[in-house]
Amino acid sequence: MLSAYNTVQLVQLEGQVKSVSSSVGSLNSTIQGVSSRVSSLNSTIQGSIANINRLSEVASALGSELSELNATLSGRIASLESQLTQLESEVRFPVTIVDALNRTVVIPSMPMRIVTLDPAATEIALAVGAGGQLVAVDNDSVLYLPPPFNDTVHEMVANGSLKVISSTYSSPDIEQIMALSPDLVIGTAGWGYNNYIASTLASYGIPVLLLPSSESP
Numbered sequence: 001m002l003s004a005y006n007t008v009q010l011v012q013l014e015g016q017v018k019s020v021s022s023s024v025g026s027l028n029s030t031i032q033g034v035s036s037r038v039s040s041l042n043s044t045i046q047g048s049i050a051n052i053n054r055l056s057e058v059a060s061a062l063g064s065e066l067s068e069l070n071a072t073l074s075g076r077i078a079s080l081e082s083q084l085t086q087l088e089s090e091v092r093f094p095v096t097i098v099d100a101l102n103r104t105v106v107i108p109s110m111p112m113r114i115v116t117l118d119p120a121a122t123e124i125a126l127a128v129g130a131g132g133q134l135v136a137v138d139n140d141s142v143l144y145l146p147p148p149f150n151d152t153v154h155e156m157v158a159n160g161s162l163k164v165i166s167s168t169y170s171s172p173d174i175e176q177i178m179a180l181s182p183d184l185v186i187g188t189a190g191w192g193y194n195n196y197i198a199s200t201l202a203s204y205g206i207p208v209l210l211l212p213s214s215e216s217p
Helices: 004-092 119-127 139-144 149-158 174-178 196-200
Strands: 095-098 103-108 112-118 132-136 163-165 185-188 208-211
Touching: 004 119, 103 208, 112 119, 119 132, 119 139, 119 149, 119 185, 119 208, 132 139, 139 163, 174 196, 185 196, 196 208
Parallel strands: 112 132, 112 185, 132 163, 185 208
Antiparallel strands: 095 103
């Protein structure tokens, strides 16, 4: 039979057990709540990842479509520019000009391969914006052009877009000029052998335009 002291201890122990049991139950409930929230958060994260993946796929598809559109537009722009150039050529050409030697010179289409025979002709071609069509200049143009035209010529010669023919003042080379297949040759009347070069090239059907100078007849 339990003594009064043991009975009190037993009652106290039972109370402690109940308290611990209650704490464990509360802790278990808290753990379950946290677990539920973690599960919910994990679900949210998974959903976000899925959304990010979908957005990435959409962005990639849009990037591909934009690249294709850009390529298409670039092609169309290039085509339109080509058509515009051709239209300008058809509207403005052929052109008939009477040059410094009173010769009638017919330029059938927009010149795309221009050769100049002397510094004055080269300077004029550059000044009117025809530098992109220049394929060759004489040696004197490389040596004696003033700024800023000399810088342009030197740069074009250096990058290989512009050839240098021999001096037309002292040693003209008709074959060298013809090998460049020019569709327009520009020179200055009275400069070196330009008059001779003009008549010779014209006999081969190459338009040669001689501009006036102080030495023109």
